[in-house]
Amino acid sequence: MGKKYVENIANMEEDFAQWYTDVVKKTDLVDYGPVKGTMVIKPYGYAIWENIQNYLNEEFKKCGVKNAYFPMFIPESYLKKEAEHVEGFAPEVAVVTYAGGKELEERLIVRPTSETIICEMYAKWIKSYRDLPVKMNQWCNVVRWEKTTRPFLRTSEFLWQEGHTVYSTYEEAEDDAKKMLQVYKKLGEEFLAIPFFTGKKTESEKFPGAENTYTIEAMMHDGKSLQSGTTHNLGQKFAKAFNIKFLNKEEKLEYGYSTSWGVSTRLIGALIMVHGDDRGLVLPPNVAPIQTIIVPIGKDNDLVKKISKEIENKLKENNIRVEIDERDNSPGWKFNEWEMKGVPIRLEIGERDLEQGEITIFRRDTLEKTRIKIEDVEKEVLNLLIDIQKNMYKKAKDYRDKRIAQATSISEILEVVDSKKFARVNICSDENCCIKVKDETGATSRMIENENLKLGNKCAICGNPATRTVLFARSY
Amino acid sequence: MGKKYVENIANMEEDFAQWYTDVVKKTDLVDYGPVKGTMVIKPYGYAIWENIQNYLNEEFKKCGVKNAYFPMFIPESYLKKEAEHVEGFAPEVAVVTYAGGKELEERLIVRPTSETIICEMYAKWIKSYRDLPVKMNQWCNVVRWEKTTRPFLRTSEFLWQEGHTVYSTYEEAEDDAKKMLQVYKKLGEEFLAIPFFTGKKTESEKFPGAENTYTIEAMMHDGKSLQSGTTHNLGQKFAKAFNIKFLNKEEKLEYGYSTSWGVSTRLIGALIMVHGDDRGLVLPPNVAPIQTIIVPIGKDNDLVKKISKEIENKLKENNIRVEIDERDNSPGWKFNEWEMKGVPIRLEIGERDLEQGEITIFRRDTLEKTRIKIEDVEKEVLNLLIDIQKNMYKKAKDYRDKRIAQATSISEILEVVDSKKFARVNICSDENCCIKVKDETGATSRMIENENLKLGNKCAICGNPATRTVLFARSY
Numbered sequence: 001m002g003k004k005y006v007e008n009i010a011n012m013e014e015d016f017a018q019w020y021t022d023v024v025k026k027t028d029l030v031d032y033g034p035v036k037g038t039m040v041i042k043p044y045g046y047a048i049w050e051n052i053q054n055y056l057n058e059e060f061k062k063c064g065v066k067n068a069y070f071p072m073f074i075p076e077s078y079l080k081k082e083a084e085h086v087e088g089f090a091p092e093v094a095v096v097t098y099a100g101g102k103e104l105e106e107r108l109i110v111r112p113t114s115e116t117i118i119c120e121m122y123a124k125w126i127k128s129y130r131d132l133p134v135k136m137n138q139w140c141n142v143v144r145w146e147k148t149t150r151p152f153l154r155t156s157e158f159l160w161q162e163g164h165t166v167y168s169t170y171e172e173a174e175d176d177a178k179k180m181l182q183v184y185k186k187l188g189e190e191f192l193a194i195p196f197f198t199g200k201k202t203e204s205e206k207f208p209g210a211e212n213t214y215t216i217e218a219m220m221h222d223g224k225s226l227q228s229g230t231t232h233n234l235g236q237k238f239a240k241a242f243n244i245k246f247l248n249k250e251e252k253l254e255y256g257y258s259t260s261w262g263v264s265t266r267l268i269g270a271l272i273m274v275h276g277d278d279r280g281l282v283l284p285p286n287v288a289p290i291q292t293i294i295v296p297i298g299k300d301n302d303l304v305k306k307i308s309k310e311i312e313n314k315l316k317e318n319n320i321r322v323e324i325d326e327r328d329n330s331p332g333w334k335f336n337e338w339e340m341k342g343v344p345i346r347l348e349i350g351e352r353d354l355e356q357g358e359i360t361i362f363r364r365d366t367l368e369k370t371r372i373k374i375e376d377v378e379k380e381v382l383n384l385l386i387d388i389q390k391n392m393y394k395k396a397k398d399y400r401d402k403r404i405a406q407a408t409s410i411s412e413i414l415e416v417v418d419s420k421k422f423a424r425v426n427i428c429s430d431e432n433c434c435i436k437v438k439d440e441t442g443a444t445s446r447m448i449e450n451e452n453l454k455l456g457n458k459c460a461i462c463g464n465p466a467t468r469t470v471l472f473a474r475s476y
Numbered sequence: 477m478g479k480k481y482v483e484n485i486a487n488m489e490e491d492f493a494q495w496y497t498d499v500v501k502k503t504d505l506v507d508y509g510p511v512k513g514t515m516v517i518k519p520y521g522y523a524i525w526e527n528i529q530n531y532l533n534e535e536f537k538k539c540g541v542k543n544a545y546f547p548m549f550i551p552e553s554y555l556k557k558e559a560e561h562v563e564g565f566a567p568e569v570a571v572v573t574y575a576g577g578k579e580l581e582e583r584l585i586v587r588p589t590s591e592t593i594i595c596e597m598y599a600k601w602i603k604s605y606r607d608l609p610v611k612m613n614q615w616c617n618v619v620r621w622e623k624t625t626r627p628f629l630r631t632s633e634f635l636w637q638e639g640h641t642v643y644s645t646y647e648e649a650e651d652d653a654k655k656m657l658q659v660y661k662k663l664g665e666e667f668l669a670i671p672f673f674t675g676k677k678t679e680s681e682k683f684p685g686a687e688n689t690y691t692i693e694a695m696m697h698d699g700k701s702l703q704s705g706t707t708h709n710l711g712q713k714f715a716k717a718f719n720i721k722f723l724n725k726e727e728k729l730e731y732g733y734s735t736s737w738g739v740s741t742r743l744i745g746a747l748i749m750v751h752g753d754d755r756g757l758v759l760p761p762n763v764a765p766i767q768t769i770i771v772p773i774g775k776d777n778d779l780v781k782k783i784s785k786e787i788e789n790k791l792k793e794n795n796i797r798v799e800i801d802e803r804d805n806s807p808g809w810k811f812n813e814w815e816m817k818g819v820p821i822r823l824e825i826g827e828r829d830l831e832q833g834e835i836t837i838f839r840r841d842t843l844e845k846t847r848i849k850i851e852d853v854e855k856e857v858l859n860l861l862i863d864i865q866k867n868m869y870k871k872a873k874d875y876r877d878k879r880i881a882q883a884t885s886i887s888e889i890l891e892v893v894d895s896k897k898f899a900r901v902n903i904c905s906d907e908n909c910c911i912k913v914k915d916e917t918g919a920t921s922r923m924i925e926n927e928n929l930k931l932g933n934k935c936a937i938c939g940n941p942a943t944r945t946v947l948f949a950r951s952y
Contacts, residue, residue: 013522031597033547034554034583040597043612045543050543066519067526070511072617072635073570078510094549096586098622099632101567108511110572110586121507121516136519141548141617145576156575157547 006340012278016222020150020366021332023272027281027341032149037149037156041265044341045152048268049159053139055286056161056263058321059183064134065163070117072140075109082241083312085115088208092144094156096138110143115209115260118164119242126256128247130427132177137163142264152269153226153476158442160264163313166244170235174212174256177233180261181214184229192267193284193392194218194274195400196228197422199447202470203431204438207260211235216263217471218448220273223420225446225473228270231261247464269476274396281342282364284392285385292381293343295325297350307374308349311359314378320385339364344388345381364393404471408460410440413472417443424449426466428459435468438462443472482816488754492698496626499748503757503817506627513625513632514822517741520817521628521694523765524744525635529615531667531762532637535659541639546593547618549584554592558717561591564684568620570632586619588814591685591736593712595781596720602732604655604723605644613639618740627700628745628768629952636740642720642732646711649733650688653709656737657690660705669760669868670694670750671876672704673898675923678946679907681738687711691948692739695876695921696749699896701922701949704746706735745952749870757818758840760868761861768857769819770800773807773826783850785823787835796861815840820864827950841868852854880947884936886916889948893919898949900925902942904935908945912937919948 008026024030029045041049054122057067073096080086089112095218096108111117126457133201139161146154163180167173181198188194196216206213217225238244239255248254275282285291293316296308315322317328325334331348338346348360360372361380365388372380400422407413407423416423422442427433434445450469457466477753484502486494500506505521508514517525533543549572556562565588572584587593598610615637622630638655643892651829656673664670672692682689686708693701714720715731724730751758761767768791772784784800791798801810807824814822824836837856841864849858876898883889892899899919905910910921926945933942 029637034593034596035547035549038547038549040547041545043544046544049543049545066523067524067637068519069517071511071514071516072619073509073511073512073514073633078908091577094572094584096570098583099570099622107574108570117510120510124507143548143575147576157549159545204602277587 006279006336009280009340012221012276013334019276021279023276023280024151029051029272029456032151035156037146039151039155039157041159042291045268047131047267048271048283050189051287051289052160052187052263052267053161055187057114059187060137060163062291063135063179063183065137065165067074068136069138069140070114070121072111074111074114074117076107076109078120079109081116082238084210084237085209089113089144092146094145104238111140112142112451113260113262114138114162115164115238115258116143116242119238119244119258122164122166122256122258123244126166126244126246132168132246132256133165135163135165137161152265152272159451159470160262162260164263165259166239168246168248168254168256170257173235173259174233176259177212177214177231177261180259183217183261184216184231184261184263186325187263188218188228189393190217190273190287191284191285193389193396194228194270195393195397196469197225197447199449199471200451201230202434202448203419204435205445207232209234211237211288215281215447215476217473218274219422219473220270220405220476221276221399223403223417223422223473225422225475226266226273226444227264227446227475228267232259234258275392276342280340282392283342283344284296285344285389288342288344289318289321290323290341290343291385292322292345292347294347294349295321295331295334295337295338295453296324296326297348303349303354304349304351307354307359307375308410311347311349311374311377315381318378318382335362345384347377347381363388365395376453384391393400407472410437410461413437413443413460414441417441417472417474422446422471425460426453426457426472427468427470428462428464429467430461430462433461434460437472441472443474446473446475448472479506480774482755485754485756488697488752494619495752495754496749499752499756500627500789505744505748508627511624511678515631515633516628516637520765521744524747524759524947525741527765528667528739528743529637531663532659534672535662536613536639537609539655543614544612545614545616545647546590546597550586550587550590550593552583552585553584554596557592558685558714560713561685565589567619568616568622570619570621570887575896587616588618588620589736589738590614590616590638591620591640591714591734592718595714595720595734598640598642598732599718602642602720602722605725608642608644608722608732609648611641613637626745626952628741628748634741636738636739638680641735642715643726643734644722644730644732646733649711649735650709651780652735652851653688653690653707653737656707656735657692658739660692660707660739663739664692664694665869667760667762668747669762669865669872670704670746671869671873673923673947675947676927677706677927678910678911678921678924680911681921683708685710685713689712691923693751694746695949696746696952697752697875698749699879699893699898699952701744701898701948702742702746702749703922703951704743705737705739708735710734710736723855729950751868752818756816757849758868759818759820761820761865764818764820765797766799766817766819767796767861768798768821768823769814770798770823770825771807771810771814772800772802773824777827779830780825783835787823787825787850787853791857794854794858796857811838821860822842823853823857839864841871883948884939889913889919889936890917893917893948893950896924898947901936901946901948903944903946904938904940905943906940908940909937911933913948917948919950922947922949922951
């Protein structure tokens with residue numbers, strides 16, 4: 001058996017699924033709710049979500065997007081207005097049939113996503129090209145009744161943000177879908193230290209009701225892909241279904257062009273499975289609820305206490321999220337605890353180091369320990385936080401870049417994904433070839449990397465001329 | 477007919493209910509959702525809610541409260557565990573009976589409040605006195621199927637925060653309920669410019685399942701009371717129903733003592749009805765989404781443009797929420813628009829003033845206009861924002877203080893509330909006397925102001941010795 005670094009956390013190479021379950025529970029991110037498939041997001045997990053919210057709210061604001069809130073209950077008739085949409089979502093909705101002591105006349109769908117109700121409102125509000133673009137976002141809970149669930153990755157209820165826009169031209173809507181994809185990509189680069197693959201979904205993997213769906217996908221430690229966010233150019237499909245019409249500059253009535261885009265608490269699952277190790281979580285500093293933990297060694301020692309407090313205050317002044325662990329447990333126990341919880345930096349403050357005017361600084365990502373001068377602590381911590389963030393991104397990128405392999409046949413695709421890699425495949429425009437890969441290998445088309453493949457390439461499946469390069473992988 | 481200052485907004489003295497409806501719609505705070513009783517909170521309204529969230533998150537943090545998220549669906553059996561609680565909420569719940577294509581085995585209640593599901597989780601997490609206190613809060617949507625609804629005041633779905641704590645003694649729980657009431661009171665004083673009445677609810681007005689309920693109530697412009705937030709000492713009632721037991725210091729198992737407390741989007745209704753006037757909204761600077769609006773007069777004039785932009789930048793550097801209105805409409809139209817939307821300060825920037833090195837500053841609360849030197853603009857705006865905030869609080873307090881009258885009989889109570897005031901009543905300990913007032917006047921006991929009334933006072937209803945002073949009012 002592989003070495004177990006932490007009691008109750010499985011070795012990740014031996015049983016990655018169990019490792020994940022152990023980590024989310026043991027690190028106090030989440031617990032199972034009483035209703036099957038639901039989760040309780042505990043404070044340590046929720047603080048990660050709040051940090052993501054704050055980051056994205058800033059970015060959305062720069063894009064001119066305003067937050068709002070739309071009702072959770074959608075009349076069943078709305079869901080049915082867009083044919084592909086209802087087909088996609090009907091099997092997994094939860095339905096309120098009874099309220100206020102009475103059977104309802106019309107059943108209410110608990111939103112699985114809000115295109116229908118938001119488009120209904122937009123149709124009331126939008127009259128003229130002067131009202132466009134409209135760009136709103138909401139942070140809310142959504143419900144999708146899934147058969148197999150896992151905390152953060154797939155739960156009956158989850159939290160997300162959903163942006164919804166309307167433009168007066170197709171091009172603007174297409175630009176919006178691409179631009180918001182870049183916002184999500186940057187969230188990965190700057191904040192989550194996750195190098196997302198970005199690209200367009202193939203026909204069979206699109207959002208129900210979209211013209212084009214774009215996706216951010218991350219490679220998990222086990223070589224599977226996690227779809228971590230999507231943006232959709234909905235064209236005029238929803239505008240026609242909900243009658244969103246505007247008077248254009250030529251004073252003619254025209255249907256609007258809409259988009260939608262979202263990321264969810266699933267991102268926390270991505271963080272865990274991209275960065276985690278056998279000791280537990282490894283959190284990138286920018287998103288970590290606690291960036292630096294101070295562990296006093298010999299906590300009844302007055303000097304240790306005093307210096308610990310002084311350092312805490314100095315770091316707080318520098319807007320570093322810092323805490324002192326003053327509990328009764330041993331230093332060794334605390335080291336394990338905070339390593340498991342993925343805190344980027346640990347400061348060990350002990351009497352013997354202090355005699356030399358020094359403290360010990362430990363970085364979670366590389367597990368390296370060094371001694372630094374007390375007077376350098378702010379500078380050292382600030383620099384190290386930046387360095388850890390960069391290093392974690394680089395490490396994740398190196399990991400994934402080594403795990404992509406070209407495949408030129410179904411059997412090669414199978415071989416590649418069985419070896420926990422993504423398969424890069426030249427393929428023709430016939431979506432049936434993508435579906436064939438799925439049926440025979442269990443790997444799905446994650447995204448189109450290149451839609452303008454040069455002449456002379458052959459489809460790995462049917463041998464006809466290939467027009468595009470598609471990434472295939474097993475996925476969550 | 478009274479003067480109508482704004483088209484489509486009713487005169488508030490003539491028809492306050494219509495005035496309210498007009499204001500919320502016309503100022504873009506809210507729209508009606510498609511399902512009866514639901515509301516869409518539009519960006520201008522939602523920004524107010526976000527400001528309240530930011531304020532309270534800071535205050536909660538100071539109290540050691542951590543944010544978390546609990547599932548929205550509550551198994552019906554949970555709701556039934558606490559007898560008073562189910563009786564209070566059963567008539568107004570929405571019920572999911574069908575999900576994922578199947579009839580559910582157990583019906584799921586959409587949370588009307590989360591004591592039951594949170595206590596169920598706390599029972600799993602709490603083992604020892606070392607785990608206490610537990611203090612969590614969640615920001616979420618809740619559903620209560622009400623017969624009569626009004627935007628912000630009473631809607632089938634609304635947004636709120638609900639804090640839930642567990643302590644090891646009754647006294648700590650009681651202190652928590654009182655302390656959080658003070659947090660809400662301070663929110664009124666510092667942020668919403670609303671002088672809340674605070675006190676304990678009488679027996680018949682308590683939260684279903686509470687030992688003690690404390691309330692913040694505000695007097696609306698029409699002399700009615702709006703319950704704007706409550707805190708509850710739940711004693712051991714929920715701990716017993718959900719088996720929250722901890723090992724105390726003497727190593728004996730004991731039930732915990734819990735509290736809960738919340739404020740909702742109803743606060744936005746309070747803001748409107750406390751401060752609004754015949755021109756529309758009047759927003760206190762601290763909570764206003766836009767604190768200062770800049771209206772360029774002659775917006776094609778290059779100097780006007782340049783100075784407008786410079787002033788905007790200067791104010792932004794001072795963290796003032798400022799916007800320039802560069803739309804095609806006339807200055808007069810814009811003045812009305814922003815007065816209606818309650819923006820605290822308007823800066824008018826025109827060529828003629830600029831020649832004197834001056835601009836015009838208008839304050840929404842008193843409708844006063846003065847001219848100031850351009851170089852003083854930051855100082856003047858910063859000072860005026862503080863002054864408006866103070867003045868609005870004082871004005872609201874003066875208004876309410878004049879509208880409280882002592883009443884010594886049912887007929888006097890009726891007279892007082894008919895004249896749009898609150899009645900202060902000495903009353904005995906028998907709750908039936910409170911209920912009698914309600915039945916005969918339509919005014920309910922809003923809170924106990926004094927529980928230790930001196931001997932010699934008589935109950936205004938039955939003539940027996942009075943033990944307490946209670947405020948009665950009609951209410952929303």
